[in-house]
Structure formats: C-alpha cells, structure tokens
Amino acid sequence: MALSTLQKKQLVAVTGLGLVGFVIAHLTGNFLIFKGADALNDYAKFLHDLGGLLWAARIGLIAMFVIHMGLTANLVINKIKARGSNYAKFENHAQKPSFSARIMPFSGVVILAYVIFHLLDFTFAEKSGIINGVDQGLYGLVVTSFMDPLHSAIYIIAMAFLGLHLSHSLQSIFQTFGLVSVNRLNTIRTISTAIGVGIAVAYSSIPVYVLLNF
C-alpha cells in the first residue's frame, strides 16, 4: 500500500523525534568533556564495550536517518511537482516568520554533510591527540581539532543549522500529530525555538570552550 503524504509526513516526524533523542543523548555524553579527559575517554570506552548493543543502536540510528531523509527527499520532489510552474514573485503573507521552515531541506542537507564530516573526523579517526606532550586519546583528538579556529567554525556553523532545523521541527511535531490548539500554538513555537537555539548553543559551547582555554 502506498503511503499518503500525510503518513510520510508523520513518519518523518517519528524518525525526527528519534533523532532528536539521539541529539540530546549525544550532547549529554559530550558534556563530559568539561569534567576532563578521563571522564570523556571512559565514557567512550564504555560505549565501545557495549559491542553488539552499540551496533544495534547505530543501525537503528542509521535506519532513522535513512527513512527520514528518504521520505523528505520524496516530499521535496512532490512539492516541486505540485507547484507546476513558478511564480515571478512570491512572498509570505503571514505575520509568522517562516525562514527556518522554508530552509528545512537545506538545513537537513547541511546536517547530513556535517554528519559525514563528523564521522570521518572523530568516529573513524584514530583516537589520539597530543596535548602538552601527552596523548590524551579521544579527549586529545577533540581538543586538538577544535584548537584550529577553522575546524571549530565548521562545527559551530553546522550546529547553527541544526538549531534552525530543530527550531521549526520541534513545534512541527506537535502540529503533525494534531496536538496543537490555537491558544497553545504560539507558546509551543517559542519553546521550540528556545530548545533549537539551546541545543545549538550547548553543542557549540564545546569548541568555544576549547578555543578559549587551550
């Protein structure tokens, strides 16, 4: 049975929500960097020791990513077809800003590009980095990478896009599942933007911390 656009949309939201869960979990893990090299490295080791479980989580994550991207790509094609011919001039009538909403596919692609870069950069890289003449493993790798301002900038920009993506998408989930009433819509939008910005700032705090302290 073919899925309706609404079903696809709801699946995007489910997978999106799963990815949000990952983003938050990942963030809490990353924050161990502030506790020092041992905390972070132990955490990484703990994850690796999970073995099969880690792979299960990874496969789940990849599946969510693939479904999320596949369906959104499908919807983007659908939308281009639905317009037919293009307007000479097109403006937003609404008072409500829609910048983050309209660049969703773009912010998504930026995130994808970033994720690939990020995996090569940290996940598949050799986990070593020498700080003050000592190899401090993963911690060292992260810190030395972020000591390069350009490298940090890439991360911060990517996080800005993640923030934009989430600003729109978190409130979007409520609308997509029919949990919004008019009186609550504005509140939900504000909270959504706050969380989106919050996550971007929180992630970015790591490279900023490194730049300022090393």
Next chain:
Amino acid sequence: MSKKVLDSKVPSGDVSDVWKNYKSSMKLVNPSNRRKLKVIVVGTGLAGGSAAASLAEMGYQVEVFSYHPSARRAHSIAAQGGINAAKNYCNDGDSVHRLFYDTVKGGDFRSREANVHRLAEVSVNIIDQCVAQGVPFAREYGGLLSNRSFGGAQVSRTFYAKGQTGQQLLLGAYSAMMKEVNSGQINFHNMHEMMDLVLVDGKARGIIARDLRTGEISKHAADAVLLCTGGYGNVFYLSTNAMASNVTSTWRAHKKGAYFANPCYTQIHPTCIPVHGDYQSKLTLMSESLRNDGRVWVPKKPGETRDPIDIPEDERDYYLERRYPAFGNLVPRDLASRNAKYQTDEGKGVGSTGLAVYLDFRDAINRLGETAIEAKYGNLFDMYHNIAGENPYKQPMKIYPAVHYTMGGLWVDYNLQSTIPGLHVLGEANFSDHGANRLGASALMQGLADGYFVIPQTIGNYFGSENLGEVTTDAPEFAAAEAEVTGTIDKLMNIKGKKNVDEFHRELGLDVWDKCGMARDKEGLTKLLKKIPEIRDEFWQNVNVPGSKDGLNQELEKAGRVADFLEFAELLATDALDREESCGGHFREEHQTEEGEAKRDDENFCNVSAWEFKGVGNKSVKHIEELTFSKVELSQRSYK
C-alpha cells in the same frame, strides 16, 4: 389585450390541509422506474442544489448545469441575514399560521395563499434537514439553536449563521449534491450555460448548453427540466446580485412559451453601501439586521455640509421613527427604501453624491457598549469600513437602497410547473410565494422548500400522470434549437461595433432604475418603453464582442445575457405600466394614499399578471390568475 384565466391547480379544501392531503394523493413513481427517468436541473443555488440532491437520492438520473465552475459559487452564497422557520423555539407565540400570515401580508396580498401556507409548513423541516447536514447555525450557551427577529418580524423565528447564512445553507446543499456526484447519480456539467430550452410535442424535453471553456454547443435530452436559475435583478445594471446573475434561462424559456409573471415586482433593499463612482460594478448589501440597533436619519436642513457628528440632535430628522412610531427603523424594506428616496429627493441626502442617508449606531454603542455592538455586527462593520474607508464605530454609516431581489419570475402552478408541461421552476426564478414584496429571511426558505420538499413530490406526480415517450437529442427540435443558438452567437460576434457590452448594460440599467425603480409613474414608464427598443437596436448594430466564439470569452457571455435583458426590460416596464396600483415593491406615484403609502386596487388587481411572449418588439399578451384569500383578510398594510 386578451385575458385568459390561468389555473393554479391548487387542490380544493381548507388551505391549511391542502398540502398534507395532496401529498398523500399525488401519483407516485416506483423506485425502479425512477432509475429510468432523467431530470435536468439548471442552477445549483439553494433551489437547484437542494432539488438535485433530493431527486438523486430518490433514484432519478440527474443532469445538473451551471455556468459556475463549482456548484458552491451560486449566488445564494451571498445571502447574509438568515432563514425563517415556524419552530417557535423562542416560545414567543410563533406558529405555522403566523409565519404564513406575515408572509402573505408582507407580500401585500399578491402571493398565492396555498403556496405560502405550504412554505410555512415545510419551513420547520428545512431547519431539521440543514442541521442534520451539519450546517453550523448560531447556538446559545445551552447548546440549542439561537433565533433572532429579522426584517421587522414581531417574533424571533430567524435562524442564522453569523452574517453568512446563505453560505452555510448553500454549502449544506452543495455537500449533499456532491455526495450524489460521488455516487454517480448526478452528472454535473460545470461551466455550462443553458442557452435554450427544447420542446418536443409541447413538453420540455431538454436544453442546449454552451461549454464556457471551449465554446462547444451541446444538446441534452431529459424527461423534465427544472430551472433554478435565480433572479433578474441585474437588469438594473447595479444591484446586489452577483455579476453573472441574469435572466437568460427564464427569458429563453419564456420565448419558448412559458409565461412570465409579475416582472414588475422587484425589491429594493434599504441598507446598501452607496454608489461612489462611474466605474462602480455592483452594490454591496449590508444585512438589514443592522436596523435592529442603528437609527436612520438625515439632516433637517437640505444641503447640509457639516460633519454628521457635529450635527446636534434637534437638527436631525429620524424620519422612520417619526413617520412609523410603532415599527420605527424596522418597517418593511419597501417603506424604508422609498422613504430614503424621498429624503434625498428633497435634497437632504448626504455624502459626496447626495444619494445616501445615515445609519447611526451612536446611541446603541452608548447603551450597549462597543463590545456588544462588535459581537453582533463586527463582520458587517468591518466590511463597511473596508469598502467605504470610514470607521462606523466613530462615524454614522452611509446607506442607500439598491435592487436586491426579484419577486417576479416564470409563472408556475401549485406543482411548480410552468405553462410548459415538464418545465418546472424553483427558487427566485419563479414568482409564487412572495407576492409584491418579500420579507427578509424568506427567500432562502423558499429556495430550500422548493428543492428539498416540494419538487421531489410534485415531479413524481408529473411523471405519474404523463405518458412520456422516449426522446433523444436526435429529435429535429434539438437541431433547430441548436441552430438558433449558434445563429445568435455568430450574429453577436460579427457585429464588431464600437461600444462595449458593459456600456449598453449600464445605459439600460440606469434608465430602468431611474424610471422603473423605487417609484414609477406613467410618464416615466412610457418614456422608458420608447427608450429600451432604441438601446436594443443600437446594441444589435454597434456592440463590440472581441475574441472568438471558440474558447473562453467572457465578453461573449455577457453579450448574450445583456441581449436578453434588453428584451426582458421591455416586459418589466410594460407590466409596471399595466399594473395601475401600488403594492409592495411596485410603487406607482399615481396610486398612493394621502400619507404617501402604497394604495392597492383589490377590485381590479388582486391577481397575477402572466405574460405570453409574442415576438421581440411585439406586445405581449396578458393572462390572469385570480388571487383569493380564505385564511386572511385583505387589509391595507399599515405600519404606523
């Protein structure tokens, strides 16, 4: 002029029982035979939409035509105020009899008593039906339906959905119709304009239609034809009707033999936004519910130039309250309109054109507060503000009467059948229920009564009584009608004159408004009758229809409609001149009481004039249906 007497076919008996008894004695068509019968319905307003849906549900094959792209765009969508029903939900003494009585009296005793009684009876079923369809009428906090008093009624019997009652009712009928489109029982031909009626053996057996997208002319055969095509108010050019509303379908049926009844009964609505420029294309009505709280006045001094808020109380003339103390601002539409005209005739009109009077909410706002007024009339105030560019909470509104409804229409008998067998006419397009003046909130009621509850019964009686042979579009009558239609279109296209269609329409309309509008007299009507053929002749010599007849051509559509108005207007004026009395919306200056009220002549004119067509430019022949009243006493209408 010869006079024949027409038979209304009202069954005998007490008026209050006629419909009940008739329903159980009419002939029926069994379900398997209904499947074989085809009915053409032209128009998808309240009348057409409800008829099409109901007949389809009963199993008839229904072919629906409308020049609109969607059935939901019919002009009924624009009705604002409400719909009457004798539910007596307010316990204020309403009853079927009272609604019947008010409607007959409101119509100035020129409607058919039995029809009006039936209308009042089925009014209650209409509300039930609409609520069941999901029409979101206004409700009270307890969850029950809310009613208001409307158009001068002394009981609250009007059901409403904010200022969008017509829209909600039409969407109800439209959805019922679309349900049958989905089930395949209705075949809907959108953007198809009916160009002619086809008679075979003297019976209505089909129509000729033009596809407005492609220009293609097509023939359609059926066992009966229903015209539900609305009113002819646009003969006045400026009116509150939708731009495309026209007389074409009924006029062409008239030319094929259907009598046209009481064309001179036209209604002028008192609360419209005044004209503001020559480019003006239509007039906007504001619900007369505004008169419940607004006070109508003009400055006492002619030629007043002060800002209205600076005019002190004792220099204002609240002329309706002064002249009609019992009803005040709530007098019927014709009185309210005519009195506005008298004020402007005396030079007391306001606004840049001097053709307006004030409708003032100052006192109501002081009494009830701005919030209460906003809750009641917010959307109307916004509409006024948007169109007129003035804030009615601060400044009194300016209003002026405009043509709004046409009581006249094709003559029909009690079965809603015209003088052509098989041709039935429903809604505003027929003439029967409103007499010389329609009360507020009763047109919606009539359209739905005809469509949901009357025609489904009476059409069965027609099919049951007639032996209809099989007719296809191969019958020579179809080819002949088609040739005529094509001929007229070619003629219009080939004139290639100098004047645009709208110029003719405007010229005709303004003259008809001037001489056959709110007040009429012999001199003016005689002049008008001389002028109309002149405009018509010039039209056929000098009109310019650009583009081609194949494909979408809005100028060609308009040209065809204006051509019909140019013929119809002559009948309108003829009827107005012939009716030597004043009644309801027909006010002859020569016939008024000393107080300036309409003076009926029940001796000679307690009847319906039904006109027979005798060729363009030739004198039509008048036939008479006598009107008798058994349940009400004829009285001089008095609203003092």
Next chain:
Amino acid sequence: MSGESINLKLKVWRQNGPKDPGRFEEYQANDVDTSASFLEMLDVVNAKIIKDGGEPIVFEHDCREGICGSCGAMVNGKAHGPKDKVTLCQLHMREFKDGETLVIEPFRARAFPVLKDLMIDRTSFDKIISSGGYVSVNTGNACDANSIPISKENADKAFDAATCIGCGACVASCPNASASLFTSAKISHMALLPQGQTEAKKRVVQMVDQMDHEGFGHCTNTYHCEGACPKGISVENISRMNKEYLKAKLKG
C-alpha cells in the same frame, strides 16, 4: 466617497489556455480612483483594452463581496494582494501608492491548471469535497433540530472552519502548493459536530487521499496559508485533521 486618483503600471500574466506557455504583458492604469476595488480597476483597464482592439484580461469573479470564492490572483507575490483577510474583490485601490508597479499572476498549482490569463480551474477542490466532505443524510431523514444540543464552543469552532470560501489562496501561497488548510477546514467542520461523527474515519482518510490524488503538495507547517486566507481560517484545523487521520489509521 470618491478618493484620490493614482497611476499604476501593471504586469499581467496572459495565457491563452492550459497549454499556452504564457507571458507577462504590461499595461498602464491611469487615473485609478482609490476608492475603486481591485477588480473595478481591472474592469477599467479591460474596457480600454477592448476599445483598443485587444482581448480583455480574463479573471474569475462573481459576488464581488468576498464570499463566493471566485476571485483571486497573486498581486506582488501575495495571494489576494497585500492586505490581510480580504479577497481580491474586496481589496481597494487605496492600498496602493501612486507610481507603483503591480505584478499580477494567477494562483499557481499543478492541481489548478490555468484556463485563461488569471482564471484557474479549481474542480480539484470539488473532488476533495465529493470524496467525503458531507454527512450522508438524505432529505427527509432528519430529527428535530434541537434534539441534539451542541456546545456553543464547538458550534462556533465548526462555523469558523466552515466559513472557508474555497478560493484556493491557501494553495497559492503555500510553498508546497498544499491543500491542507482547505481540506482540513471541511474535516474540522464535520469533526466538531455530532452529526459528523459516524463517518468521521472514512471521511478523513478519503479526503486526504483525494488531496494527494489531485496532485496537491503536502504540509510542512510553514503557516503561509493562514496568513493568506481571506477568512482567517486557522492552522489549528490542519492539526485537527492530522489527529483525526492518525486516529482513523491507528484504530482502523
């Protein structure tokens, strides 16, 4: 009440039929009275085009009161022009400044093919309604209107949803050409009333499927539609449709 007069340059989309590629053409509209409506301004321009031997700009209109839903075009990129909560026929020229250039094009969507110039074919909307936008109650079957009380709150909300005029501005202004606001307004109207309950599940599934089938896009919650809607129909209705849809699919 007549206003000032202004001069405008119009860039109008002209297209001779669904297959014609179409192009912009320029017209000068001089001495436009600012109390005229937008359509009256076009009438005057058209009258001149005809006098000059051309073919007038085709646009759809009927009631000119903002209720029939016939009119509509994009004016400078906005459905029904710059003013909020009005249809094109209720847009008045006092909203524009002397010397302005107005770009006027039809509502564009694959499901709304252009018939001619600014006139589009919106039968896709009718098809969505006929796929389920009704209560199946045949004439004569109804019980007394007051036998089912409905809370005023729900009745009012149902009314607000039911005021949709089917003009298509929501589709036109949606970056995805989605008909979600239109479809959801009808679904909400029925879902909020007891009369609509019996067929609720079937209705929402069929109408959503029909919407896809007609070639409309999907909703990405940009809420442009609500801003462009001349009747101010709320996106809360889309939310309600989504919920109804999920309910129908999960409970089957």
